[in-house]
Amino acid sequence: MSRTTVDLSHEQIDELVAAFQTMDNDKSGYIEASELQSALELVGMKLPGYEVRDLINQYDSKIKDGKLDIDEFQNLYSKLRREKDFGIKYKKQVVTRQDIETHGGTSHASVEGTTHTVKKAETTAFAEWINRNLKEDPDCKNLLPIDPETDDLYKCVRNGILICKLINCSVPDTIDERTINKDEKISVYKMHENHVLALNSASSIGCNIVNIGAQDLMDGKQHLVLGLLWQVIKIGLLSDINLMNHPGLVLLLEEGEEQADLLKLSPEQILIRWVNYHLRNAGINRQIQNFGGDIKDSEAYSHLLNQISPKDSGVTLAPMNENDDTMRAEAMLCEADKIGCRSFVGPKDVVTGNVKLNLAFVANLFNTYPALVPPEDIEFVEIEETREEKTYRNWMNSMGVNPFVSYLYNDLKDGHVIFQLYDHIKPGCVDWNKVVKKFNKMRVNFEKLENCNYAVELGKQCKFSLVGIGGQDILEGNETLTLALVWQLMRGYTLSLLTKISGSDSPINDKAITEWANGKLKEGGKKTSLRSFQDTSLNDSRAILDLIDCIKRNMVNFDLVKDCSNEEERLSNAKYAISMARKIGAKVYALPEDIVEVKPKMVMTIFACLMLKDLQVNKQQED
Structure with missing residues (x-):
């Protein structure tokens, strides 16, 4: 595209x-x-x-x-x-279609003038998913069940608890439960804190929260609530669709492909292959290419369900006896219900080809009944995404890059994502006339190399340290050298925000951040300090928690801070520190393990984000 x-x-x-x-x-x-x-x-x-x-x-x-x-x-x-x-x-x-509603007689128009419509089908689907996945959570007992046929969903998310819980349901342990304000009756101020925590946590797992604010969620702005819920649910549904969690995916490889080639496929592409694999096993002459027009008649779904369901489930091909598409879709969903997988779609969503909800339906089927038994004689290649890679990927996706980054090294090869990131760091620095946007099939590799060479050239213009890194390294997916560029993109973006808000004539550097942190800690009467971002004393998270307390007093509950006599207590503190940083409004992407292990790059981003938040608070007070 x-x-x-x-x-x-x-x-x-x-x-x-x-x-x-x-x-x-x-x-x-x-x-x-x-x-x-x-x-x-x-x-x-x-x-x-x-x-x-x-x-x-x-x-x-x-x-x-x-x-x-x-x-x-x-x-x-x-x-x-x-x-x-x-x-x-x-x-x-x-x-205005039957599956779309404009609530209250008016449309939800953004400042750009774009008219937003709220899909009733999505409201119903997400409400039912939340009911099913959070029904056992004691903190949600006063909010659930949500009536999927009403606007209850938008009222139930008002206090922020539900969204925080859903984020943890999709990506466990993203939010430290101790930082969520859970009282049955909480003030508007505490609700706002929950939503700030939820939004920054959603960003940390790769959600794009641009133009979504805490007040929007509290006000129940429906298109924004649905947009955030979909991103969170989708990330949860697709996160485990990989070779690490499902070795049987090797069965989906085509002739001439190797296990590493699965990394080049997005989760959506893998799901399409998965459906087609089972359709071939069913012996029917039918393959799909999308989750829109190709599934409307429910034939592919009916055969898929018949293939993946346990033999004693009672699932049959009875839906194929229905001549009407809508009746066939309803009959197919009744079969899905036999294995507990009637989720996200109704008959209308199938026959109209709602891509979003049908993707969710198939992803849930895969996660529940993959029906992929890996060959016994195959030797598996261990391919696991590192914490560093995941952090960078989530940061990129939270910036709203297109296409969505599923695998770092493959999805950066054409340069398009990198150029978008440069544009965020220094708006206007990319000469889009130099970028090959649509590749010629006969020259595709050469044109991608041109893009990658230009990406490296831009890095040098931005004063990045790119010694020994060429466009060919990005094109070939050289892990070490690609990570070197990506780290500098993330660092450059964070420092550019700091420089802009500080009003400094020269770029902010690591030394300036360290000096700010120590000055803030001293001013706040704290005993902690740091020599550098490699300071091993940082592994107990106390300096970070003290700094958060200096930026926003009385937010940190120091009764919850451990003595750190062992690794488990240090990790507990780190989890609490990161969630507290997000709760006061710092957009932190680092993980608790980065603090415990004192990973200098990630530790630096935490302090930089806290400095940025402090400058923002000071600027607001001045204004």
């Missing part, structure tokens, strides 16, 4: 692809220009015929023989989104 003038989210692209494939009935890879109006309706953009014709005429030099390919469809959609008067011109023309 080529980069357009407007960055689209992963979910938006999924919906565009699904709409395109729905209209592309003959699977030619094109849709007729005359079908553009209907295709735009499928992505929630209803325009009168004359405006669609004008749009095509403005773009006619790129549309061959009255047909559009997927890139042209995406570019036209982006063109509409970037129109300055979009919110005014088309506000009253946004399509």
Whole structure:
């Protein structure tokens, strides 16, 4: 997919692809220009015929023989989104389908003028998922069950407890439970703290929280609540779809591929292969390419369920006896219910090809019944993502890069993600005319190398230390050298924020951060200090907790801080320190183990983020 003038989210692209494939009935890879109006309706953009014709005429030099390919469809959609008067011109023309509601008689419009619609299907799906996964949690007993047919979901997330719990459900131990304000009746101030904790914790696991604030969640702004919930749920559903957790995935390798090639596939691509593997085993002449148009008739789902279900579950192919698509979808979901997997989708979501909810449905099936027995004679290659790699990947994804980064070394090879990160560090530094956005099949490797060379050149312009690192190293996925560049991107971004808010004429460096920390600790009457980010005394987290207390008094409960006589107590302190840092508003990506082991790079980011928060607090007080 080529980069357009407007960055689209992963979910938006999924919906565009699904709409395109729905209209592309003959699977030619094109849709007729005359079908553009209907295709735009499928992505929630209803325009009168004359405006669609004008749009095509403005773009006619790129549309061959009255047909559009997927890139042209995406570019036209982006063109509409970037129109300055979009919110005014088309506000009253946004399509209202049965599965979409505009609540309260008005639309939820952002400051950019984009009209937001709230999908009732998603509200229902997420409410049911939360009910199922948090029903045993004692802290949620007064919030659950949520009535999925009402707006209860948006009321139940108001105090922040539910979102914190859901984050821990998706990625265990992300939030230290001791830092959540759990009282049955908590003040608005404490609710706000919970949401700040939730948002910064969500960011640390790779959620993009740009334009989502704590007050938005407290106010129950529905499109923002749904957007955050979907990201958290999706990360949880897809996080274990890898060779480490499911060795049987080797069965999905195609001829000539090796185990390492699975890392090049996104979880969505792996799930499509998984479905097709079971369809082949079922002996039917059917394969899918997406979770939109290809699953609408429920045939693939019916055979998949029949293949993966335990023999004594009673699951059958009875749905195939139904002639009506909706009735067949309902019958298929009844079969899924026999194995406890009727989640996320209703019959309407299947027959309309809701990509988001169908992806969640299939991911849940995989996690529950993968039905992949690895060959006994195969030698497995140990491929496990390191903590450092995970931290960088989560940071990138939280920045809203597109495409979503699933595997660091493969997903950076074309340079596109790296350029987006440079643009965040120093807006305007990337000359996009030098970037190859859409690759020629005959020159793809050469063009990717051009991008990677330019990425290294930009790093040198940003004063990165890139001795011995060339574009070829990024293209080949050299782990050591790629990590060296990525670390400097993350460090550069953090320091650029510090420099900007401090008003300093020269860049902030490690020494300045250390001096600030020691000065703040001394000013606050604390006995702790640090010599550098390699100081082994930092492993008990006391200096970090003292610093948090200096930035925001009375937030830290020192009765919960351990004496650190052993590793377990040090880890307990580190977990508490990181969650407390996030609770006061510091966007920390490091993990507790980084503190205990005193990993200088990650420790530096913690102090830098705390310094940034302190400067922000001071600036707010001055204003």
